[in-house]
Amino acid sequence: MANFLSDLFNSIFTPGVTPSIIIATNVSFAALQLVLLVLLVLTYSVHFVVLSFLCAGLWWAINWFVTELEAANQKEKEGKQLRDARRGQDDQGADDSGTETEGGGNQSEGAVVASKSEGLLRPDDARGALRKRRSLGEASSGDLSTDSEWDKVEEAGDMDK
Template structure:
């Protein structure tokens, strides 16, 4: 028990959720729930039900946050390992100054700098022939609303 209290005291000054702090937090919330339940039985007051629900919500939120922090730490460790492996691979290929242009040139001409290849681009765009998009409106190409009203008026005169 004294070792747990020592770990708890040191975890207060350690950044992040430590196991001792998480256990102490869960024990505190469980004790609070028991006290609120006992008070509910003694007084039959709805206030203790509301306080118990608030306590349960906070307890769940704290545990969710601790789990998210632990997942983020694991992802950061994985990312750090990947960065170390990439550095080792770059240093193993020869001398590299670490500039982006050298990395792009070393990939080859058929590969796009963002990981796409030339086959992802349509043939017309690769050959330099670009097509003009058709508008969804009229086929005449007039965009102004005045010409649309002229067409409506002309149709109305034809109907008479």
């Protein structure tokens, strides 16, 4: 029991969900349900039934969240192991990739890699060629407004008066 209490105290300062916190939470909710049942029997008040349902819902939600958190942590660990395994394969395969063309190397795999890279779009390839930006002098009247255009608008307004 003393070991559990020291584990519980230390788990408060440990990030994440620890088994001692889960046990303490479940024991606390079970004790609360028991107290609510005793109060219901003693008073016959419907309030304790409602409180019992609320307590049960919160208890279930906390346990559900803990299981989802553990499942997410497990998936993260598996993903990390998979990434580490792939990195290990990439490191081993970097020397023997099969794409070398000198000395009668495996050229068919090199052709596959070349055809995949040809399918990639570069920003300058996407529109055929890079477009030149227009300077202020090249802009049409609809693209940019100038002071002279505002002067024309003001003159038109003055004529209406």
